[in-house]
Amino acid sequence: TAFGAVRSRFESWRRSMTGNNLAIIVLAAGQGTRMKSRLPKVLHPISGRPLVGHVLTTAGRLQAAHVEVVVRHERDQVVAALQADYPDAVFVDQDDIPGTGRAVQVAVDALPPDFDGDVLVLSGDCPLADADTLSAFLAEHRASGAPATLMTALVDDPTGYGRVVRDADGGVDRIVEQKDANAEEAAVREINAGMYVFRAATLRDYLPRVGVDNAQGEMYLTDVPGLLRRDGDRVAASVVSDISVTFGVNDRAQLAEVGRLLNQRIVRRWQLEGVTVIDPTTTWIDDDATLAPDVTILPNTQILRATTVASGAVIGPDTTLVDCEVGEDAIVRRTDATLAVIGAEATVGPFSFLRPGTVLGAKGKIGAYVETKNAEIGEGSKVPHLSYVGDATIGRGVNLGASTITANYDDVNKHRTEIGDEVHTGSHTVLVAPVRLGAGAKTGAGAVVRKDVPAGALAMSVAPQRNIEGWVEKNRAGTGAADAASRENSAE
Ligand code: UD1
Numbered sequence: 041t042a043f044g045a046v047r048s049r050f051e052s053w054r055r056s057m058t059g060n061n062l063a064i065i066v067l068a069a070g071q072g073t074r075m076k077s078r079l080p081k082v083l084h085p086i087s088g089r090p091l092v093g094h095v096l097t098t099a100g101r102l103q104a105a106h107v108e109v110v111v112r113h114e115r116d117q118v119v120a121a122l123q124a125d126y127p128d129a130v131f132v133d134q135d136d137i138p139g140t141g142r143a144v145q146v147a148v149d150a151l152p153p154d155f156d157g158d159v160l161v162l163s164g165d166c167p168l169a170d171a172d173t174l175s176a177f178l179a180e181h182r183a184s185g186a187p188a189t190l191m192t193a194l195v196d197d198p199t200g201y202g203r204v205v206r207d208a209d210g211g212v213d214r215i216v217e218q219k220d221a222n223a224e225e226a227a228v229r230e231i232n233a234g235m236y237v238f239r240a241a242t243l244r245d246y247l248p249r250v251g252v253d254n255a256q257g258e259m260y261l262t263d264v265p266g267l268l269r270r271d272g273d274r275v276a277a278s279v280v281s282d283i284s285v286t287f288g289v290n291d292r293a294q295l296a297e298v299g300r301l302l303n304q305r306i307v308r309r310w311q312l313e314g315v316t317v318i319d320p321t322t323t324w325i326d327d328d329a330t331l332a333p334d335v336t337i338l339p340n341t342q343i344l345r346a347t348t349v350a351s352g353a354v355i356g357p358d359t360t361l362v363d364c365e366v367g368e369d370a371i372v373r374r375t376d377a378t379l380a381v382i383g384a385e386a387t388v389g390p391f392s393f394l395r396p397g398t399v400l401g402a403k404g405k406i407g408a409y410v411e412t413k414n415a416e417i418g419e420g421s422k423v424p425h426l427s428y429v430g431d432a433t434i435g436r437g438v439n440l441g442a443s444t445i446t447a448n449y450d451d452v453n454k455h456r457t458e459i460g461d462e463v464h465t466g467s468h469t470v471l472v473a474p475v476r477l478g479a480g481a482k483t484g485a486g487a488v489v490r491k492d493v494p495a496g497a498l499a500m501s502v503a504p505q506r507n508i509e510g511w512v513e514k515n516r517a518g519t520g521a522a523d524a525a526s527r528e529n530s531a532e
């Protein structure tokens with residue numbers, strides 16, 4: 041019936057608008073020789089994630105029915121690095137036959153045999169292709185009706201990329217790899233971005249026909265377009281306007297360049313969300329970090345991993361935060377902090393070192409040349425100068441005098457220090473753990489506290505001072521000190 045025909049067209053349209061007929065294959069089996077690295081290329085991180093992790097994060101946004109990652113070089117290391125973060129990805133092992141064509145072939149063979157949708161092929165070393173770009177690319181492929189669509193770009197310097205050779209009518213004729221190109225082909229400035237959409241059936245038909253008769257002795261995926269054309273089929277090309285989405289990482293110089301571009305994009309995203317970034321070129325924000333509107337980031341600052349910063353906080357200059365949580369209106373300057381929580385309106389720095397497990401309460405302070413570790417510092421409590429506070433629980437309204445130190449390590453074990461509310465310690469107090477200072481207790485300057493101090497007590501461990509009058513004039517006669525002393529003494 042007419043209604044049935046409309047309905048089936050509607051169904052196919054609806055299917056085309058969801059991911060049910062989409063499989064994504066991410067190529068990550070290559071060694072990455074040009075990186076000259078022990079670490080597999082696709083695991084080199086930028087913006088807090090391995091290169092291939094960015095590709096998988098983007099793939100996740102496209103809601104494909106299948107996501108496959110092809111692995112071979114250091115496969116266990118690659119799988120271990122990705123498995124937990126991308127539980128829906130299926131890892132497929134490439135065999136001894138090298139090349140991107142073989143990689144895609146083993147992945148297609150691992151799809152359900154009745155899968156007849158589109159296959160989006162992405163490279164694990166091209167992390168800048170975002171979900172919007174890829175959705176538009178897919179839509180273009182589906183609108184064209186061609187069995188294959190390439191993403192291409194026009195670049196000034198095509199070195200290293202496959203060249204897209206067009207026929208007399210301007211259609212795609214074939215791709216020629218750099219190493220197989222003659223002078224005329226090498227001069228072509230339209231490059232293959234290494235991202236493609238194929239109908240699954242097309243790959244099943246054509247990959248078995250791809251040989252290894254080329255300069256690298258590999259099965260090139262890039263042979264498929266030429267073979268399709270020889271059969272009189274059409275291959276569509278989508279020329280991207282922003283060539284940066286096609287940039288791949290083959291060496292360390294490209295790693296830095298692609299990392300810079302990705303960071304630029306992340307910084308800009310937060311700026312548009314209301315974050316003031318004074319100097320985008322020296323501000324590094326990982327992809328997993330979250331910043332609230334009205335945060336201010338000063339120069340030379342790194343906001344790394346899953347760090348979150350609440351509204352009104354000012355971070356930097358010269359600050360590195362790794363997996364930290366910063367509260368509203370806190371101020372954190374010239375600080376290095378990892379796995380630390382900084383409360384609302386607290387101040388940290390300059391020159392503070394916050395190690396894992398530091399929890400600073402609201403309106404608290406960690407000041408200059410202070411190191412903290414595994415330490416809870418209560419609301420409004422201050423550790424202002426030259427201290428080490430490790431394995432400690434500190435109440436509210438506490439003030440640790442300059443250079444107060446927790447001696448938490450007895451050479452064998454670590455011990456805790458407990459400090460009650462409103463305790464004030466004198467300068468240069470050494471708290472020898474395990475030890476407890478009750479609420480409101482005080483210590484004298486230079487106290488070495490080895491026993492618990494009851495609430496409200498004053499602990500003193502330094503012997504009363506004794507002055508031996510005239511000692512310098514008698515024992516150091518003729519020195520500048522003796523002369524100065526006798527001048528002052530005779531003037532009195
Ligand atoms: C490839 C393309 C080239 C394109 C460029 C775009 C081929 C033959 N050439 O070249 O036309 O311009 O990408 O960036 O496809 N990989 C495997 N298994 C292998 C070999 C590679 O999974 O056997 C993976 C790699 O890990 C990498 C991706 O495929 O993620 C691309 O491989 P790479 O060696 O970097 O190819 P290019 O020389 O850059």
Ligand code: CA
Binds near residue numbers: 163290
């Ligand atoms: Ca590459």
